[in-house]
Amino acid sequence: xxxxxxxxxxxxxxxxxxxxxxxxxxxxxxxxxxxxxxxxxxxxxxxxxxxxxxxxxxxxxxxxxxxxxxxxxxxxxxxxxxxxxxxxxxxxxxxxxxxxxxxxxxxxxxxxxxxxxxxxxxxxxxxxxxxxxxxxxxxxxxxxxxxxxxxxxxxxxxxxxxxxxxxxxxxxxxxxxxxxxxxxxxxxxxxxxxxxxxxxxxxxxxxxxxxxxxxxxxxxxxxxxxxxxxxxxxxxxxxxxxxxxxxxxxxxxxxxxxxxxxxxxxxxxxxxxxxxxxxxxxxxxxxxxxxxxxxxxxxxxxxxxxxxxx
Amino acid sequence: xxxxxxxxxxxxxxxxxxxxxxxxxxxxxxxxxxxxxxxxxxxxxxxxxxxxxxxxxxxxxxxxxxxxxxxxxxxxxxxxxxxxxxxxxxxxxxxxxxxxxxxxxxxxxxxxxxxxxxxxxxxxxxxxxxxxxxxxxxxxxxxxxxxxxxxxxxxxxxxxxxxxxxxxxxxxxxxxxxxxxxxxx
Numbered sequence: 001x002x003x004x005x006x007x008x009x010x011x012x013x014x015x016x017x018x019x020x021x022x023x024x025x026x027x028x029x030x031x032x033x034x035x036x037x038x039x040x041x042x043x044x045x046x047x048x049x050x051x052x053x054x055x056x057x058x059x060x061x062x063x064x065x066x067x068x069x070x071x072x073x074x075x076x077x078x079x080x081x082x083x084x085x086x087x088x089x090x091x092x093x094x095x096x097x098x099x100x101x102x103x104x105x106x107x108x109x110x111x112x113x114x115x116x117x118x119x120x121x122x123x124x125x126x127x128x129x130x131x132x133x134x135x136x137x138x139x140x141x142x143x144x145x146x147x148x149x150x151x152x153x154x155x156x157x158x159x160x161x162x163x164x165x166x167x168x169x170x171x172x173x174x175x176x177x178x179x180x181x182x183x184x185x186x187x188x189x190x191x192x193x194x195x196x197x198x199x200x201x202x203x204x205x206x207x208x209x210x211x212x213x214x215x216x217x218x219x220x221x222x223x224x225x226x227x228x229x230x231x232x233x234x235x236x237x238x239x240x241x242x243x244x245x246x247x248x249x250x251x252x253x254x255x256x257x258x259x260x261x262x263x264x265x266x267x268x269x270x271x272x273x274x275x276x277x278x279x280x281x282x283x284x285x286x287x288x289x290x291x292x293x294x295x296x297x298x299x300x301x302x303x304x305x306x307x308x309x310x
Numbered sequence: 311x312x313x314x315x316x317x318x319x320x321x322x323x324x325x326x327x328x329x330x331x332x333x334x335x336x337x338x339x340x341x342x343x344x345x346x347x348x349x350x351x352x353x354x355x356x357x358x359x360x361x362x363x364x365x366x367x368x369x370x371x372x373x374x375x376x377x378x379x380x381x382x383x384x385x386x387x388x389x390x391x392x393x394x395x396x397x398x399x400x401x402x403x404x405x406x407x408x409x410x411x412x413x414x415x416x417x418x419x420x421x422x423x424x425x426x427x428x429x430x431x432x433x434x435x436x437x438x439x440x441x442x443x444x445x446x447x448x449x450x451x452x453x454x455x456x457x458x459x460x461x462x463x464x465x466x467x468x469x470x471x472x473x474x475x476x477x478x479x480x481x482x483x484x485x486x487x488x489x490x491x492x493x494x495x
Contacts (some may be wrong), residue, residue: 007327014334021341074489151490159491163431200495201431216433216495220386223435227384230441 038194039108044101047108047119052094054117055125059305061291067274067302070137070156078250080156080274081213082302083258084285085129089268092128097121099263100132102196103214107187107203120181122211123260129305130260130269132211133158133179134292137300141171141180150208155253156274156302157213167206176295180210213271213303214258225251252276274302360421364454375446382446384437390422427464433493442486448478469493 003011069077100106100123107120123132135158142150142158149164150171172180186205187193193202199216203209229249253273261269272281288306367373376383378391428434439449449468453461471477475485487493 003326010327011330014330018334018337021338148490153489153491157491159489159494161490161494163494164490198430201429212495215491219433219491219495223386223433223438227435227437227441230438231384234441 039192041102043108044194045098047114048094048098048101048121050114051097051117051119051121052092052125055128056117057124057126057131059127059129059131060294061127061305061307062294062297064290064292064297064301064304066285066290067137067300067304069275070152070154071300072137072152074154075152075156076154076275078273078275079154079253080302081218081253082135082156082272082274082281082304083213083261084270084281084288084290085303085305086268086270086284086288087129087291087305087307089266090129090264091266092125092130093265094125095263095265096130096260096269097123097125099259100211103259104200104212105193105195105197105202106209107183107185107193109192110185110190113185120183120187120209122181122209124179131177131179131293132260132303133175133213134177134296134299134301134303135211135213136296137302140174140176140299144170144174146170155218157215157218158210159215160209160212162201162203162207162209165207167208169208171208176299177293180208183207183209211303214256217256217258218253221253221256222251252279254278362457364457368455370455376440382436383440386435386437387426388436390420390424392420393418396421431494433495443481443483444472444478 067080067082069075070080101121104122106122108114109119113119123130125131135156137156139150139152139158142152145151146168147164147166149161149166151159151161153159167182169182172178172182183203183205185192188202188204195202199220254276256271258269258271261271270281270284272279274281276282285306287310289308289310291305291307292301367378368375374383375388378395379388380391380395382388440446449464450462453459468477470488472483473486473488475483
């Protein structure tokens with residue numbers, strides 16, 4: 001079989017091109033590799049204990065005023081979700097971290113990352129108190145996102161659209177308090193991720209993540225509220241019931257809590273709606289002095305700390 | 311292999327290279343078709359061994375979709391009926407032909423298995439759309455009346471068109487939420 005050098009090289013490059021094209025497809029083998037049970041709960045508990053014992057970062061708290069309506073265009077005048085962490089009650093046990101990891105399927109990190117304190121936890125321990133994304137009203141992270149993956153909802157949440165994230169990490173670099181965590185590892189392939197909660201998707205490698213204020217709980221509650229409202233109005237038909245229903249036609253996220261807030265035995269984490277007078281957040285922060293880390297104090301944070309009484 | 315009008319270099323006259331080119335063109339066109347056309351919508355038929363006829367169960371006999379798809383009106387999932395849902399009606403002496411005999415072919419608890427194609431980073435609440443006045447056929451078409459399933463194309467384009475108020479203008483739907491976190495998590 002005669003074949004000169006040129007033909008041979010051309011054939012080789014054609015095979016290489018075909019190989020590349022084939023490589024562009026999503027392989028079914030990838031899906032198989034993602035199956036499996038994942039790590040045990042004990043591993044997650046141990047990692048949280050390690051993170052709490054290693055925590056060194058300190059917070060420099062300054063007084064802030066009560067968060068009000070958002071100034072961004074399209075913001076809801078009724079809802080602004082946020083949290084207040086009571087430093088007088090918190091004993092830094094770390095239960096909130098574990099609850100958050102289980103709620104949001106936060107993956108483990110490899111051992112060498114853990115030794116350096118590089119956890120994926122959405123909740124950190126700083127100055128002996130839980131610290132997470134403050135969902136700033138003037139979020140610096142969102143301004144630098146090149147794809148619009150980091151954006152604000154009308155309800156005051158700084159949301160992440162994981163499938164839009166291209167992994168530029170600009171947001172993480174622009175967050176003054178390092179509240180964002182980047183998936184350097186493919187946790188699913190390494191067997192470090194476990195899907196405790198089917199409501200929350202697992203994140204891929206190369207995607208930024210952070211506290212979502214349990215966005216899925218708010219979404220589910222909103223959809224349930226809207227469905228029940230429409231069904232009630234349609235079923236009632238007559239005007240009087242319709243008027244009664246009008247009173248509750250606006251969703252205020254009442255009754256929703258976050259996983260960390262649920263898990264706190266001392267009730268130091270209060271979740272609620274800053275613009276709703278009936279919200280536990282508004283009622284419990286009424287006579288308290290509010291604080292936020294100095295770096296983000298003028299960025300209108302939605303998650304604040306409270307200490308002492310006025 | 312001769313190309314009319316063009317004087318080809320000697321290389322293309324070689325037999326082996328011709329075959330490689332032909333092979334490449336064939337394989338490349340297959341990949342191109344795969345990329346462009348994606349997966350064709352395969353009608354999902356034969357999910358159950360029950361010879362179920364949608365045409366004689368649905369609105370033709372005055373049944374609402376939620377009679378069998380129990381969550382269609384108010385739940386996040388529409389659900390496929392369980393055997394108990396079927397037997398609610400078929401236990402009654404409703405026709406001359408004893409339906410129970412027909413249904414002996416598959417008496418499993420859940421005769422229909424249905425895989426939800428919704429990715430887990432997308433929120434879709436079936437009930438809120440039904441409650442807002444969206445009719446079944448707006449999204450599902452009318453193929454089910456002829457027992458054709460799975461032909462619907464659900465993608466973000468169709469979601470966002472309706473949420474922006476671009477489609478179904480004659481129905482008077484109000485534009486719905488279009489911020490990312492309304493539907494994505």
